[in-house]
Amino acid sequence: MFPVKELKRSALTSLWFAFLTFPIMVVKVDPIERVVSWRWDNMFFIAFGSFVFSILAKVFIIQKERRASKKKQKTISEPLVQRIVREPRFLYPLALACFIFGISFPFLFSTYQTNIMTTALMYVVLGLGLNIVVGVAGLLDLGYVAFYAVGAYSYALLNYNFDMGFWTVLPIGGLLAALLGIILGFPVLRLRGDYLAIVTLGFGEIIRLVLENWNDFSQGPSGIANIPRPSFFGMDMTFAGGITYIYYIILVLVVLTIFVVNRLQNSRLGRAWLALREDEIACEAMGIDKTKTKLIAFSLGAFWAGFVGVIFAAKTTFVNPASFTFLESAIILSIVVLGGMGSIIGVVIGALILILLPEYLRALSEYRMLAFGAILVVMMVFKPGGIISNVRRNYKFKGLSVVEGKNNE
């Protein structure tokens, strides 16, 4: 069943791997004892492991090709998930069930679980925000975490210096981040693709380094502590109560974000973003103001990050620059890519998977980055559009009038 030729190839691959990793995995020099230890057993594990992996990958690829050729013979059938997303009679009850589950979550599970879920939901909003920029408008932004940091620090600093409350700062944080998005956007948005990615990456690092080094302003690496949790009409809350409260705030924000992003995607503006992603020159020739449209996408994405930043500061009651490294940007970007660029449900699922999995697989936490890489590579090979790729809106016409315009999500 499995061709011998492939077995040979896998064997060669594993030998090559064993050879490549020889210097780091086998040879170990102990400079104090002045001895060299040879760990030959490692070599065996690597050879065996890569052999098994390469065979598995090949099996998957063969199966995928078979499925693809079968599909060509039949009519192309939509995948199940896509169909659920398209049909309102499946989608609405499902959304309602999710919402009810979301509301009852703190009563069903422990405070610890609620806390983890809060984090996951924060990443849902971050993912949806970045989705506007990367997924819909096609601007690869690797410095998204900078806007998150701006939100978090605006709550921390405004509270520390001027004693402003959570609810006052929440919109201010969002607006400040959006403003920064516009300021950054002006010089940067003439760039495209890789160049834009590099500049935004640099920008993200600049913000972090400023926060780290400007001691008078942000208290440097030691950060700002004792940030108050949000108040509920001036009532004092227990520790657990506070966590549940923040959970509900973020839950409402998630619902709000999904609503707003969905409406934006199905609007004149959303279409312009999509067109911009597909072909900039054609876009301009069709009368779309490139700069304006890009700036709106950039600042709207930043706005959500600022929102979540404020909530982050309130949740952890402590901020320091270490929370806003490039790794955060990478995680949020992975959420968008893994979930499916431009797809709201995809991003929600992607965020829950990427944030909840490591939490429940604590034992593997050291291999998190490795797992990220592996998951993304596998995704790109087998499902390049993400878990749920974006479904185009369907229009139906009878005569000249619009009968029905189904939303994609």
Add this chain to the structure above:
Amino acid sequence: MSDSPIILKVEGLSKYFGGIKAIDNVDIDIRQGEIVALIGPNGAGKTTFFNCLTGIYTPTAGDIYLSDPRNGKTTRLNGKKPNKITEIGMARTFQNIRLFPTMSVLENVMIGRHCRTKALIFGAVFRNKATRIEETQIIERSYELLKKIGLHRQVNEEARNLSYGAQRRLEIGRALATDPFLLLLDEPAAGMNPKETEALVALIREICAEGHSILLIEHDMKLVMSLSDRIFVMDYGKKIAQGTPEEVRENPAVIKAYLGEDVDA
């Protein structure tokens, strides 16, 4: 035709790329309601000329004036952004098709309506009455246009799945959606079979009859000769001839440019 107002006037237009004179001192004028063709051998600078007109390139020298026959306003186009020029009323198609491949056929045309509509963030989020009316109008107008170009059965198809000829028609439809008074077509018949070309000629005539003026680049001489009121010929960046199809056909400079020097002479 000669008494209708001039809508596009190009004077002494030049575009240099370093030492290469892609366009060298070209004058052209187009009157309201005309179909004008721009022909010339490959590399003559025709597409560069289009790119200068539509603002994708900034011309090195010369002036471009566009006057709207609907209100008589004249605008100098030099240095204007492509989207502004489209807003004034000159739309184009591309030689190498530039549709939005993963958007649906209808959405492609709806993008054309972008510069004639207004809704922004507020309208998108709150979907107020004005936005809803605007959105319905966009959809209805786009559907009408699709009917005109004969693609109304494929509204929800992704643009990349269309046949080559259909993609070219869709580009024309998308350009028409911007309500232009002057339409620039860059090789609209390239890659079409004779039957598709015939349908295209009919479509262009229909568009013209509705009051749009047309400037087209084309290599299909049969199409050019049967369709155009006037022809401009370019070679090596210079305008070498102009006139009615008959005049251009007889012009020795044109024959030389296309067929080379006469060996016996």
